[in-house]
């Protein structure tokens with residue numbers, strides 16, 4: 291998708307160290323961390339919203355959550371973490387390429 295910052299990161303056009311990568315997703319550090327550890331799990335396929343879900347995208351997100359469950363300790367999240375997917379304007383989504391925030395590394399405040 292043209293002009294999508296996360297598509298550019300996935301394509302390598304914008305450099306961003308990958309803490310994990312496979313054929314379907316990458317994990318990078320958020321550039322403006324909101325917790326001691328703040329990662330973004332970015333599916334390699336572009337879509338913006340959960341409301342655009344279809345079977346293929348559901349499989350993609352299933353894959354992402356399975357990998358997150360496997361790799362969270364290697365990211366320093368073994369004491370627990372928060373998973374956030376912001377959706378649309380009221381949800382605070384600023385990048386319209388669906389992504390999963392992983393926050394942790396310290397006790398997180400209630401919200």
Ligand code: AMP
Nearest residue numbers: 295306319320321322376382383384385
């Ligand atoms: P959201 O507001 O849920 O759409 O999340 C977008 C996130 O992407 C924000 O937390 C930003 O700090 C983060 N972000 C934007 N540009 C970059 C970048 N080049 N590398 C890493 N994280 C980024």
Ligand code: ZN
Nearest residue numbers: 294297336387
């Ligand atoms: Zn994109």
